[in-house]
Amino acid sequence: MRIEGKEQIWKEYQKEIPNDDFFYVRSCIRQNLFPASEVIFLKILREELSKTIYETPHHTTCGGIGYHSDIVPIETVMTIIARQFALMTEAGFENYACSCITSFGLYSEIIETWNHFPELLEKTRKSLKEATGREFNIPKHLAHASDVIYKVRNEIAEKAKYKLINKHTGKPLKVVEHIGCHYSKMFPNKGIGGAEYPYVLTGMVEAWGGEIVDYPERRHCCGFGFRQYLVQANRGYSLANTHKKFESMEPFEPDMIITNCPGCPFFLDRWQYVIAETEGKCYGAKGQGIPVFTYEEVAGMVLGYDPWDLGLQVHQIAVEPLLDKIGIPYNPETKYQGLNGKDLGKPELPKNICSC
Amino acid sequence: MKTLYEQLAKDVRFQEGMNACINCGTCTAICPAAEFYDYDPRRVVDLVQSKNEVEIEKLLREDTIWLCGECMSCVTRCPRKNAPGLIIMAMRSLSQDLGYFTDSEKGRQQLALKRTIGKMILDTGYCLYRRWVTPEAHPEGGPIWKWTFDNVDALYERLGCNLDGEGNGVLRKIPQEDLDELKRIFEVTGGMDRYEKIENYSAKKAEEMGLSMDEYITQSVLGKQ
Ligand code: SF4
Ligand code: SF4
Numbered sequence: 124m125r126i127e128g129k130e131q132i133w134k135e136y137q138k139e140i141p142n143d144d145f146f147y148v149r150s151c152i153r154q155n156l157f158p159a160s161e162v163i164f165l166k167i168l169r170e171e172l173s174k175t176i177y178e179t180p181h182h183t184t185c186g187g188i189g190y191h192s193d194i195v196p197i198e199t200v201m202t203i204i205a206r207q208f209a210l211m212t213e214a215g216f217e218n219y220a221c222s223c224i225t226s227f228g229l230y231s232e233i234i235e236t237w238n239h240f241p242e243l244l245e246k247t248r249k250s251l252k253e254a255t256g257r258e259f260n261i262p263k264h265l266a267h268a269s270d271v272i273y274k275v276r277n278e279i280a281e282k283a284k285y286k287l288i289n290k291h292t293g294k295p296l297k298v299v300e301h302i303g304c305h306y307s308k309m310f311p312n313k314g315i316g317g318a319e320y321p322y323v324l325t326g327m328v329e330a331w332g333g334e335i336v337d338y339p340e341r342r343h344c345c346g347f348g349f350r351q352y353l354v355q356a357n358r359g360y361s362l363a364n365t366h367k368k369f370e371s372m373e374p375f376e377p378d379m380i381i382t383n384c385p386g387c388p389f390f391l392d393r394w395q396y397v398i399a400e401t402e403g404k405c406y407g408a409k410g411q412g413i414p415v416f417t418y419e420e421v422a423g424m425v426l427g428y429d430p431w432d433l434g435l436q437v438h439q440i441a442v443e444p445l446l447d448k449i450g451i452p453y454n455p456e457t458k459y460q461g462l463n464g465k466d467l468g469k470p471e472l473p474k475n476i477c478s479c
Numbered sequence: 480m481k482t483l484y485e486q487l488a489k490d491v492r493f494q495e496g497m498n499a500c501i502n503c504g505t506c507t508a509i510c511p512a513a514e515f516y517d518y519d520p521r522r523v524v525d526l527v528q529s530k531n532e533v534e535i536e537k538l539l540r541e542d543t544i545w546l547c548g549e550c551m552s553c554v555t556r557c558p559r560k561n562a563p564g565l566i567i568m569a570m571r572s573l574s575q576d577l578g579y580f581t582d583s584e585k586g587r588q589q590l591a592l593k594r595t596i597g598k599m600i601l602d603t604g605y606c607l608y609r610r611w612v613t614p615e616a617h618p619e620g621g622p623i624w625k626w627t628f629d630n631v632d633a634l635y636e637r638l639g640c641n642l643d644g645e646g647n648g649v650l651r652k653i654p655q656e657d658l659d660e661l662k663r664i665f666e667v668t669g670g671m672d673r674y675e676k677i678e679n680y681s682a683k684k685a686e687e688m689g690l691s692m693d694e695y696i697t698q699s700v701l702g703k704q
Contacts, residue, residue: 149649154649155608158635158650159640162639179647180645180646180647180651182657183605188596189597189606193571193589193592194673195600199669199673201668202667206660228551250664304550304552305550305551308550308551308555309554309555309562347548349549350545350592354588354592355616358619362619367514393619434638465637470623470626471625471626473621
């Protein structure tokens with residue numbers, strides 16, 4: 124009986140994720156900061172798992188970063204989002220997958236607002252028609268791209284060449300996960316595990332052999348804060364909040380970090396570099412940092428893709444110590460090359476944090 | 480003439496986010512902004528629910544409302560289902576509508592945001608455009624950011640992207656017809672109006688302060704030099 128009760132409660136923290144047929148919308152931030160991640164996402168779903176993922180060149184930003192910088196009004200983002208939904212409707216899809224947590228949070232907020240205020244939905248329909256001549260349906264299912272990877276995590280595990288296991292000790296790697304505030308803090312029922320039991324990345328890590336670190340500041344913001352990072356004078360906010368997370372996770376000696384949001388991995392990666400360069404403090408072993416990954420990168424790693432095809436060379440915190448722990452081969456000579464071995468020079472080495 | 484409270488109450492985010500606050504302080508306890516700044520979302524919500532016009536006007540003119548990071552951590556935790564983050568968003572909108580935002584140093588940063596993020600959205604269809612995010616403005620990006628910036632074409636090609644290219648793919652060029660639709664949406668829904676208000680109120684303030692627009696932006700973005 125007790126187990127049934129628990130299962131019942133856990134059901135409330137689940138969401139329905141379709142198995143196939145997605146209209147895919149890219150993330151401005153992910154494309155700019157981790158350019159290979161969306162390439163890998165599509166490759167895994169289309170080539171490895173034969174899923175239908177439709178994309179169109181005609182969608183734009185959702186306006187989310189402008190909205191949360193308060194320069195774009197809510198009526199405007201509602202209508203931009205309505206236009207994205209119109210593109211989905213015109214393409215004949217009902218399942219919408221977006222690649223950004225800010226977008227996902229905003230889509231959830233706008234759909235919820237339309238539910239509570241049907242007159243705003245009508246107004247949005249009119250505005251969209253007036254501005255573009257388009258009409259739209261609200262998606263039947265809204266998924267973040269990580270929800271889709273979560274859904275197929277066991278299929279990926281079956282095809283995996285590597286596991287998130289330390290090959291020297293045989294033990295699972297200790298993994299910190301960060302789902303990003305806008306995935307489920309506003310609408311816990313829209314994310315797997317809600318805000319309380321973040322499970323979208325945990326499910327992947329467990330399926331792929333790793334072990335999650337449950338540290339005190341696990342749910343704390345990475346510190347993006349929109350205007351708090353975007354405006355130089357405010358950037359200490361971002362650094363201070365990342366610092367708080369690292370101080371909290373440090374005693375647990377994590378091997379790696381996996382992230383959901385396209386911005387969080389940038390902050391968790393780069394602020395480690397800044398803390399090392401300014402304070403001389405490194406959070407990993409032997410003067411190294413703790414490498415930070417997108418979920419697409421981790422999926423690609425376990426599937427055995429070349430680390431430099433995954434874009435791991437754009438990280439500031441070196442990934443090689445982690446690749447060595449798992450036993451993933453890599454060629455240091457090709458790390459900084461372009462197509463056909465084109466020499467792109469090498470980045471300067473940081474002073475304090477170990478770079479491979 | 481509507482009171483400030485009545486104007487706030489028209490905002491759908493205010494309607495969603497403002498219920499009776501019991502002043503428990505839970506929002507402040509978990510707030511990343513309160514961690515860093517002298518900022519207290521509990522106080523903001525309590526002042527607003529008091530409907531004290533003088534206090535609300537002060538808030539709309541002060542730095543305080545610009546200190547929130549809009550992470551919405553408070554929403555998960557509030558026992559009364561308030562959303563201090565949404566209340567702040569409604570206040571920021573009103574502060575910009577009325578021009579009060581230029582009275583505070585943090586509020587004046589809106590012009591820089593409009594001229595960077597706002598410009599990228601309309602000109603490129605992306606809220607961030609790789610070629611315009613320079614290593615000089617982002618020293619925290621480290622040597623890797625500089626290397627990727629310097630080699631952006633060759634590197635993104637090697638990673639399978641389609642930087643500024645036709646058709647689908649990572650960082651494709653968004654077709655002009657779509658940018659035109661986006662701009663039309665801004666015109667029809669008040670987005671352009673917001674941009675103009677930010678520009679006009681900022682220009683007025685810069686004049687009052689005896690600053691050129693460049694000096695005004697530099698001061699707000701880097702702090703007083
Ligand atoms: S949304 Fe603003 S007030 Fe709420 S927790 Fe985040 S920073 Fe604090
Ligand atoms: S958590 Fe909610 S009830 Fe408590 S002080 Fe904050 S807004 Fe008020």
